[in-house]
Amino acid sequence: MDFSNIDIKDISKFYDAFKSLCKMHTESNEGNIESTEYLEHANNIVDKFTKLNENSNVTRNTLYIQVWSTLSTDYNNFKNEHNDICMGFPSIPSMKITQHHIQSSEHGSVQNxxxxxxxxxxxxxxxxxxxxxxxxxxxxxxxxxxxxxxxxxxxxxxxxxxxxxxxxxxxxx
Incomplete structure (x- = not known):
């Protein structure tokens, strides 16, 4: 993989989304289940994805797509595991993939x-x-x-x- 084409600003957005997802997992493991905090984390993740989706550099780079796919899969798995808490959670938007990549609309995840x-x-x-x-x-x-x-x-x-x-x-x- 070519890491020279990575923009630090975009990576920090991915980091923020991963950090929010990790907080959700940590809080669920500790039993600190408050749906309002989960909803804030979920909205933060979706917001980061929306901003990343607007950037054409992100939607062309295979490395970004792989990270996007991993994060969206983990987010959707968390939603599925915690259905009772996550009913009102927003879905991660589908990635606007340019050129030769495939767009998947199922659960907003990209399958690369x-x-x-x-x-x-x-x-x-x-x-x-x-x-x-x-x-x-x-x-x-x-x-x-x-x-x-x-x-x-x-x-x-x-x-x-x-x-x-x-x-x-x-x-x-």
């Missing part, structure tokens, strides 16, 4: 197939590499055991041949 497919691809590659490594280890172990068995049998045959030679020599003398 590049994010999920790349992480799945990495997981698949790791599983494949571990499977290959395991298979090679097992094959080498079997080969090693077979080699030891064959070498032991050869050594026993060699030893028996030498004993037979010694016995024949003794009988001839």
């Amino acid at each position: 197939s590049g994010v999920t497919s790349s992480s799945l691809s990495i997981v698949k590659k790791l599983i494949l590499a571990l499977s290959i490594f395991s298979a090679i280890t097992i094959i080498l172990g079997i080969f090693y055991k077979c080699s030891l068995f064959v070498l032991r049998k050869r050594a026993q045959k060699q030893h028996l041949k030498e004993k037979l030679k010694n016995i024949k020599k003794r009988m001839n003398h």
Whole structure:
């Protein structure tokens, strides 16, 4: 990912939104459930998203879209987990995506197939590499055991041949 195209002002807006979401999670875990505070945090998150959505630089940058997708997914998951408190919460607006990105209207979240497919691809590659490594280890172990068995049998045959030679020599003398 190219981090050189990131504007610090936009990142601070994402940070503020993440901070509000973290406060919501922290307060729910501590049992400090007051729907007015949650609503303030939710409005803050939606406000930050609305401001970010107006910036065309944000809607063109894949990194921003990935952050947007993560944050909106977490926000929507929080809303779903706390339905009793979050009934009046605003939805995160859909991102105005320019150029070749896909806009998703479901729950206002952006599903970036590049994010999920790349992480799945990495997981698949790791599983494949571990499977290959395991298979090679097992094959080498079997080969090693077979080699030891064959070498032991050869050594026993060699030893028996030498004993037979010694016995024949003794009988001839």
